[in-house]
Amino acid sequence: MDTKIKIRDFITDTFLKTKSSTNLSDDLSLVESGIIDSLGILKVLSFIEATFGFKVSEQDVVPEYFENVNALAAYVDQHRQGAKKH
Amino acid sequence: MEQSGMNFSLSLDQLELREAVADFARKTLNPGSLERDAKREFSRELWKKCARMNIFGLPLPEAFGGLDLDVASIVAAMEGLGYGCRDNGLVFSINTQLWSCEIPILHFGSDEQKSKYLPKLCTGELIGGHAMTEPDTGSDAFTIQTRAVREGDNYRLNGSKIFITNAPIADIMIVFARTAPGKSFMGLSAFIVERNTPGVAFGKNIEMMGLRTCPIGEIAFNDCIIPEGNRLGKEGAGATIFNSEMEWERSCLFACHVGTMERVMEQCVAYARARLQFGQPIGAYQAISHKIADMKVRIELSKLMVYKIAYSKMNGESVSLDAAIGKLYISEALAATCKDAVQLHGAYGYCAEYEIERDFRDSVAATIYSGTSEIQRNTIYRLMDL
Numbered sequence: 001m002d003t004k005i006k007i008r009d010f011i012t013d014t015f016l017k018t019k020s021s022t023n024l025s026d027d028l029s030l031v032e033s034g035i036i037d038s039l040g041i042l043k044v045l046s047f048i049e050a051t052f053g054f055k056v057s058e059q060d061v062v063p064e065y066f067e068n069v070n071a072l073a074a075y076v077d078q079h080r081q082g083a084k085k086h
Numbered sequence: 087m088e089q090s091g092m093n094f095s096l097s098l099d100q101l102e103l104r105e106a107v108a109d110f111a112r113k114t115l116n117p118g119s120l121e122r123d124a125k126r127e128f129s130r131e132l133w134k135k136c137a138r139m140n141i142f143g144l145p146l147p148e149a150f151g152g153l154d155l156d157v158a159s160i161v162a163a164m165e166g167l168g169y170g171c172r173d174n175g176l177v178f179s180i181n182t183q184l185w186s187c188e189i190p191i192l193h194f195g196s197d198e199q200k201s202k203y204l205p206k207l208c209t210g211e212l213i214g215g216h217a218m219t220e221p222d223t224g225s226d227a228f229t230i231q232t233r234a235v236r237e238g239d240n241y242r243l244n245g246s247k248i249f250i251t252n253a254p255i256a257d258i259m260i261v262f263a264r265t266a267p268g269k270s271f272m273g274l275s276a277f278i279v280e281r282n283t284p285g286v287a288f289g290k291n292i293e294m295m296g297l298r299t300c301p302i303g304e305i306a307f308n309d310c311i312i313p314e315g316n317r318l319g320k321e322g323a324g325a326t327i328f329n330s331e332m333e334w335e336r337s338c339l340f341a342c343h344v345g346t347m348e349r350v351m352e353q354c355v356a357y358a359r360a361r362l363q364f365g366q367p368i369g370a371y372q373a374i375s376h377k378i379a380d381m382k383v384r385i386e387l388s389k390l391m392v393y394k395i396a397y398s399k400m401n402g403e404s405v406s407l408d409a410a411i412g413k414l415y416i417s418e419a420l421a422a423t424c425k426d427a428v429q430l431h432g433a434y435g436y437c438a439e440y441e442i443e444r445d446f447r448d449s450v451a452a453t454i455y456s457g458t459s460e461i462q463r464n465t466i467y468r469l470m471d472l
Binding site for chain 1: 193266269273321468
């Protein structure tokens with residue numbers, strides 16, 4: 001399954017299951033929209049590490065990688081490729 | 087002890103380290119602790135002695151003067167510190183520097199920042215802390231209002247902080263400020279701020295109920311210019327840095343409290359054996375022996391938790407949930423144990439000379455700092471996927 005779909009499904013299932021709207025656009029800011037808070041980030045980290053098989057560096061937990069589904073998917077794909085090369 | 091792949095037994099080296107730190111604390115840090123508490127006095131001389139013992143180097147690589155110990159060994163040393171040292175305020179000051187200043191610089195700092203600050207923190211030449219809490223934000227930490235506005239290669243810092251551990255004595259502080267309004271917790275960044283920076287003003291000691299030998303105060307930033315080179319980590323990484331610090335603090339500081347509980351229980355056992363009432367030692371009465379049994383239960387469960395967390399950290403596992411559970415349980419266990427110890431000692435426990443009442447006053451803070459018990463319960467609930 002495509003990285004972006006897996007991430008979008010996880011966020012929808014985990015953070016939007018009690019919300020009336022479950023239409024999550026890939027460029028919607030997850031933080032500014034209030035979908036993910038500081039504890040929610042921990043769940044996203046666990047999901048990424050368990051699903052995509054690499055350790056997320058603490059230094060990488062910044063807006064440029066966690067802003068929205070697009071940014072998360074690009075970050076994951078970049079690091080999965082890096083992991084495969086090693 | 088070994089079960090289900092978990093091995094919490096300590097090596098001979100770790101046991102010796104725990105005893106060596108406890109012995110150092112008893113001989114070096116305890117003399118005069120009663121008087122220092124009464125005078126609310128921090129001792130820079132003892133701080134230097136802790137540095138010579140390399141307490142501040144426990145988690146640091148050898149390149150910075152540290153011992154580069156694994157987490158379980160650090161926890162063993164912390165347990166020894168809490169067990170040996172009656173000066174709980176000093177212990178708290180030490181832990182603040184270790185987990186809220188050294189660790190974030192080690193994990194998020196540039197090579198230049200590490201080389202500049204870590205060796206001097208290790209030798210005691212510098213004292214460090216961190217500044218998060220503000221007058222209107224405590225548990226809701228990520229709503230801080232202190233602003234850092236980018237101006238070319240600098241940031242202009244404005245705002246104020248309160249209840250900042252080590253502030254009256256610190257040479258450097260990790261200061262958290264908002265760099266991107268509207269981005270919630272992702273809009274925070276962290277900065278290394280040196281004491282002599284123009285625009286920084288440190289307030290006087292705030293008188294607290296306990297931890298009186300640990301200086302706690304206010305800091306104000308008034309058009310304080312911070313070079314970009316003093317930003318810790320990337321812009322927007324403030325919340326991650328803070329969470330990382332708190333996880334270390336909840337994992338290691340609370341090992342000290344396990345040691346403190348052991349010390350307090352031993353004092354209670356000795357008193358229960360020696361104190362005679364109605365013709366027999368008070369330990370013969372269930373009202374007393376059950377208190378001591380409860381202390382033992384709390385200590386053993388707390389030990390399991392701190393070493394479980396330590397080994398999980400060593401295995402690279404996330405410990406956010408366990409650290410919250412451990413912090414909640416151990417802080418409440420410490421407060422309950424110290425309160426029972428006062429009651430067990432009667433009027434002697436209530437008088438300063440026995441130093442039991444001080445342990446009790448100091449213990450209350452543990453249920454508040456590093457995230458209150460209520461916040462830990464919120465965290466545990468949220469991380470349980472209910």
